[in-house]
Amino acid sequence: AVKESSGNLEQMSRILQLTNGRLALLSGDDALTLPVLAIGGTGVISVAANIVPRDVVAMIAAFQAGQHGEAVRWHERLLPLIKALFLETNPIPIKTAMGMLGMIQPDMRLPLCAMSEANQARLHQAIEAYGLFKSAAGTKARGAKAKRKSDT
Template sequence: MANYEDVKQRLRGSIAPIITPFNDSGSIDFGTLKDLIDWHIESGSHGISVTGTTGEPSSLTTEERVQVMEAACKAVNGRVPFVPGSGSTNHEETIYLTKKAQEIGADAALVIVPYYNKPSQHALYKHFKKVADSVDIPIIVYNIPGRTAVNMEVKTLARLNEDCPNIIGVKESNKDFEHVNRVLLNCGRDFLLYSGIELLCYPMLAIGGAGYISATANVAPKEVAELYDVWAKGDVKRAQDLHFDLMPLNDVLFKETNPAPLKAALGMMGKINPAMRMPMALPEQPLQDEIRDCIKKYVELPAGVAK
């Protein structure tokens, strides 16, 4: 049986969920993807994730998801842990992508609760058990009921943790803070708990969380990583300050469905061509103006962008 203790020690902090950059034609901009990953690592992000919610996986073909995972893994080049999203609403596709994550050398795979079809708790157990049994790579369950329309209950997660040694943690994009407390109570305090809710990144650290996978890191990777670093050093006051300093940015980046505001912001910063694939679209001008007014308080915008 594989020992996952080493990877569990390394998978801590700010694991940045990178957007998928597109060209005007709609093709994937792999050069910009590499540049973004380099920028994140230089800025202090503790890990890199792609093809999660922020990476628009439902707008990618299965082949494109593999291509993004491969390109990102090559760009990371072992400098920090790499955790691609490999989940889907399709069971066999999830197994295929998770196996691909293992083949390319990912440190773990982030597997979302299947969306749209609203499986029962028993069905969720069977799905994740078979995915976990199909690979040796560590699995981080991704619970995001606001997107999937079903919540993985604590008892289901605890059962999977007991029966599947390679299910080592969960990303909880769950605003129910009582729920996330009970995750650690029932799965054990060495179970890796990550926040996927920006305003709960700091509170989850306080109860023993391993870190967070926060979309806001795309705009402010240094500050989001620093929040974990200062907490780990015991500087509670600085962690609290960062938590509240980032709140206006967190708020504006989620005024519409992620990653539309995020891509608009990165376009203003000159980091990407802010293109999205339909049916997603960039925010209309009033929100773009609000985003620009907010982010210029955090980053220096190119001449002509900041008004």
């Protein structure tokens, strides 16, 4: 397998032609996952899947099942969130997003630094628009309920 992050679909197509199906081509760019699948790629090394794994899988599964309209709908839903996850150098935005969702402590080690306040606001808005804060609150509530139940 090869992770292709050039953003050049012509180059990716050429790789697939030259390897004649002997090489799995994975998108290294979340925003290009669906176009890469359309030219014969097999998946993605995803940043977005750290916070929306089911949605990334749903898009790929829909495409692979021949439900291209459904795959396009997932792609269009994911794009604004993906754009926000690349407002700054990776992995700063994804760690910040995971911190906002209570998944991790978003500590950065040099040479990385905290995301700018303006971009944090944009990222927060994208996460909120996607509905992830509601999901995270529900997950936390279910976890707390399970913990209380296990304490009895």
